[in-house]
Amino acid sequence: MTLINSNQPDFLSVVERQMQLTEAQGQAIRGLVDGIRQMQMDVTEKVEEVQMMVQEVRDSVTLTDNECYQLQSLVRIKSNVLTKDRYKETEEKFKVVVGRYRRMIWSKLKERFEVAKYSHVRRIDFEDAVEFIKEFRPEDHI
Structure with missing residues (x-):
């Protein structure tokens, strides 16, 4: 009697494939977070520039x-x-x-x-x- 059925996928390969998908999702999420951080820094920089320009206008x-x-x-x-x-x-x-x-x-x-x-x-x-x-x-x- 054989414990492994030849019609069923190999358990180890299923786990490895799931791990690869999870790592790919992690990298995608990491890239998304990095992109959001960069956008946040860009927005903060632009807001500071606008505030300085508004102050210059007010002062003049x-x-x-x-x-x-x-x-x-x-x-x-x-x-x-x-x-x-x-x-x-x-x-x-x-x-x-x-x-x-x-x-x-x-x-x-x-x-x-x-x-x-x-x-x-x-x-x-x-x-x-x-x-x-x-x-x-x-x-x-x-």
């Missing part, structure tokens, strides 16, 4: 109309205060001195922020521009 955006109006108001107020504190003559002379202070403030503001027009001050510098005007003293710029 200039003042809004409202912010320009606020600076104009501050310069108007500051020039009037400076004139009242330092000049006590006729109304006609008062206007001349106010005008000189306004021109000086605008000139020094543009110089400080390196712009040709005050409206070209970057939005990220708006608070600094407000502080510059509030703290402006002509003596510091003569």
Whole structure:
């Protein structure tokens, strides 16, 4: 009596074939995981590039109309205060001195922020521009 039937496949060859299929599946999965890792790194790199570009755009955006109006108001107020504190003559002379202070403030503001027009001050510098005007003293710029 024979234990192995000639019509049945060899048990060892079936196991070996199954092992080969499992190894091939493992390699395919490993390749898939490596591909996903690379895609993840590429996406992360692209996201960082986009974030840097967005920040560059944000940093280069200039003042809004409202912010320009606020600076104009501050310069108007500051020039009037400076004139009242330092000049006590006729109304006609008062206007001349106010005008000189306004021109000086605008000139020094543009110089400080390196712009040709005050409206070209970057939005990220708006608070600094407000502080510059509030703290402006002509003596510091003569």
